[in-house]
Amino acid sequence: MSDTKRIGGVIISHGQLANELVGATEAVVGDLAHIRAVSIGWHDDVEMAKGEIEQAIKEVSQGIGVLLLTDMFGGTPTNIAAMFLDSNDVEIVTGVNLPMVIKLASTTREPTLHDLAKEVESQGKEAICRATTLLVPQKLKKDA
Amino acid sequence: MLEATIRVTNTLGLHARAAARLVRLAATFSSSVTIRRSDTDSEANAKDILSVLGIAASRGVELHIIVDGSDETDALEQITSLFNDNFGED
Numbered sequence: 274m275s276d277t278k279r280i281g282g283v284i285i286s287h288g289q290l291a292n293e294l295v296g297a298t299e300a301v302v303g304d305l306a307h308i309r310a311v312s313i314g315w316h317d318d319v320e321m322a323k324g325e326i327e328q329a330i331k332e333v334s335q336g337i338g339v340l341l342l343t344d345m346f347g348g349t350p351t352n353i354a355a356m357f358l359d360s361n362d363v364e365i366v367t368g369v370n371l372p373m374v375i376k377l378a379s380t381t382r383e384p385t386l387h388d389l390a391k392e393v394e395s396q397g398k399e400a401i402c403r404a405t406t407l408l409v410p411q412k413l414k415k416d417a
Numbered sequence: 418m419l420e421a422t423i424r425v426t427n428t429l430g431l432h433a434r435a436a437a438r439l440v441r442l443a444a445t446f447s448s449s450v451t452i453r454r455s456d457t458d459s460e461a462n463a464k465d466i467l468s469v470l471g472i473a474a475s476r477g478v479e480l481h482i483i484v485d486g487s488d489e490t491d492a493l494e495q496i497t498s499l500f501n502d503n504f505g506e507d
Contacts, residue, residue, distance in 0.1 A: 300433075301466065376467060379465070379466055
């Protein structure tokens with residue numbers, strides 16, 4: 274392992290989505306020491322959820338920033354995460370999907386937190402496509 | 418620069434776990450490693466898993482492996498072996 278500092282990541286979602294995204298990423302990329310999942314139950318207390326996120330941020334922070342990836346803009350996980358935005362060391366990207374977590378997990382360069390947030394946002398958008406526009410042109414021909 | 422042509426022969430193609438093995442192997446070399454689909458010419462950096470997944474190389478697809486750098490001979494040999502071994506899968 275290198276001693277290079279890494280930007281931390283906390284994935285925050287309704288239900289178990291965050292845990293499953295981190296689990297799937299771990300299966301692909303390997304150990305994710307710098308990433309935590311916080312899954313907020315539908316009936317969890319806001320203060321308790323805020324405390325869990327705060328703890329997760331502390332655990333993954335290596336002093337160069339922490340990126341929070343939340344499931345949905347306007348949802349409770351994002352709203353609670355936004356309470357940490359007054360710190361300069363935190364950025365939030367909403368609408369988390371698996372490629373975004375893989376991007377966060379596999380970036381080994383040292384971008385700034387701001388740049389990494391932009392890269393992860395862009396990766397998440399690029400990963401959404403109608404697969405038929407990219408795959409099996411022969412199938413489209415057959416169906417035409 | 419060295420180049421080889423191989424065909425993806427494992428059942429699931431260059432899916433996430435296979436791509437992860439390729440990326441982990443490619444990352445052990447200082448040489449650049451590019452894979453290019455023969456049919457569409459789309460290219461991927463073999464050290465970036467999302468780039469590799471982006472070319473969606475399923476079973477049967479022919480790929481060019483292009484390596485460039487001081488350890489290119491070893492890199493090409495080991496990477497073609499990984500494909501020829503079907504990534505240890507069916």
